[in-house]
Amino acid sequence: MYEFVTGPLAWIAFGIFIIGMTVKVISVIRLASKKDKVVFNHWSWGWSFRSVYRWLIPFGSRSMREKPVLTIVFFVFHVCLLAVPIFLLGHNILWDERWGITWWSFSETSADYLTLLLMAAAIVLILRRIVLPEVRIVTTAYDYLLLAIAVAPFVTGYFAYHQWFDYKTVLIIHILCGEIMLIAIPFTKLSHMILFFFTRAHIGSEMGERRGAKTW
Amino acid sequence: MPEPAIDTDFIRERLAFFKGARFKTWLDICAHCGYCADSCFFYTAHDKDPKYMPAYKIMQTLGKLYKKNGNVTREELKGIADIAYGDCTACRRCSLYCPFGIEPALMIAAVRGMCCSQGLAPPALMEAAKNHLEFGNQMAITTEDMVETCVWMEEENEEEMPGMKIPVDKEGCDTLYVLNAREVKYYPQDIAEAAMIFHAAGENWTFPSMGWDMTNLGMFAGHAKIMAHAAKLCYDAAERLGVKRIFTSE
């Protein structure tokens, strides 16, 4: 089972993720050039890049500065979400052995704390959805499902690292959760991990090029 | 009188039309994070009543239309129109606050278009917009009345500023001046003030007898035909009089 989930299934998951995202990007660009021509009449890379950049750094935008607590939580959540799986020692060893690629890793202890931090951030995000009326009103079951898909690999990973319950079973569940997330990204709202750059670039150019209005 | 049924085929067609890369992506990725809430003055003015937060208004209008694929009852569309016209002024402030840079204003405009096509635009707005077609301005002012107002304003301010003219339809000027029809109807002094400033600055300008209303209520109502017509009137005037640029009063 372990051989299967780290072998063929991993190939399938990464394949669907990469091909899915590529198809998504291409279809967005094609659709835009067909139906949103107006966007390209006044395109400005400078304004686009600045908008993207300012929204990628913490407190880089006015919107973020006006909601500091939420911004910190969002950043912790997203940074951990990306960094932990990519720089986790165990993952690195696995990729090295299977695919011959390797890079810098976190120490196991820091990865452990970052995972805790991510779970704490996720709890805040969930509580927000329940407690704040303006967030509750737009929250659907789908939003919780997405959070679950995104956080499940971390919870199970944490359990696996600490070898709680039956280690091997937990580990396999962990790998499956990770693969479910990879597969889900191109088909769900999680695709914002790539589409964010498109929509941000659009608004940056849209508001900036013609009007000089900053979108950050 | 029974109200006509909603032309769902038409709505569906519009929905398909709007589903370009932008609308599709925006609706696909809105994470319902709530960053937009405080940016909206409707929301803050109503003591943070969540039903005024931008993302919710979009979910209740365009989101609902897409979800039902246009199959809405007149009652439902009325509710949608009520939000699209009455709970949003399309000021675009929320776009600056959205992490994804989603533009609810454009989506509201699309919804208004669909509501308008089913006769659900606010009657007063629609009536004013239709004036564009008949009179070339939103206030139903005839060309004669307008020219008269200009002459009257010239005379009125003769003493204040001797030699000041409001040149109507003068060809070969540098500048075409267009304004908001409210000025002619309610604040005629505004024309005179502009004329005085142009005069003082030595501007070579003219005022068109047709196509002088630069407001575009067709756009606000969501009526594409009126929208295009109103804009065309201004550009026609500019071409007819051969001006180099257009100044608007706002």
Place this chain on the structure above:
Amino acid sequence: MQVFHDYVKDGKIKLDPAKKITKPVTYQDPCNISRSGGLWEEARYLMNAMCTDFRDMAVNREYNHCCGGGGGYIPMGPEYKRRRMASGKVKAEQIRETGAEMLVVPCHNCFDQIRDLNKEYDLGIEVVHFKTIIPQVWDLPDHLKPKEEHGETG
């Protein structure tokens, strides 16, 4: 707006510093002119050229709040007026906070809305256009002056 700014900046119209408005004045950034028009610095240049006590609102420039009369809200007529007044609360409070006695606004939609807000929220503010105020503070060359020196208009 752009034009008036250019006139003043290029010296086509000279302003008389002695005639500058001394009471506190604020400026409304209209959505279509500031956020969607990019003309906020021009407005401030004019404001500072025309008055001595210019006070910006709490949220300004491209981040301004809509007056609450935009998007065709004003021409929607009386049925919508109550809602228009309710949502204008934000703008009314912003204006009150500046403590200004006069408000300059280059947009007719905002103009009407703020005049209504003025009554509704009892702001006690004078709402004017640039067009109205420039002739009050300018320094006209002699040949353009009226025969018997009036000074200011009402």
Place this chain on the structure above:
Amino acid sequence: MRKGMVALYIGMAVLVSMLCFVPAHAQEDIVSLADSAFKDRQRAPAVFVHEEHNEKAEIEECNVCHHLYQGGNKVEDESSEGQGCSDCHHVEEDDPARPLMKAYHDLCKACHRENDEGPVTCGECHPKQRYVLGS
């Protein structure tokens, strides 16, 4: 003369075999691969009970694991027992002879996967609490 040579050979052979015997005896006590070359450990040393492992895996030749490389080629019929793994494999990740951690992982896991036997996941070798699997 000839007898003397034979006696010398026998004596040497005994000596050598005795020398071999001493470390072999010492290895019986090995229960984990706590290589002292690792300065800051990320995880607990891998559990490895030498005798039990070799019995289970039916390994008789030492050089199945204690291989000897010379000039990049494995030297058949020679073994390197008596040397520590870290004598050749260094902790540094740019070690041309394969970094120490990778050497351990590859040696163990490759064999386990090949034979479809034995642990291949992190936690099976590096238990969080050593006593769980130590017995």
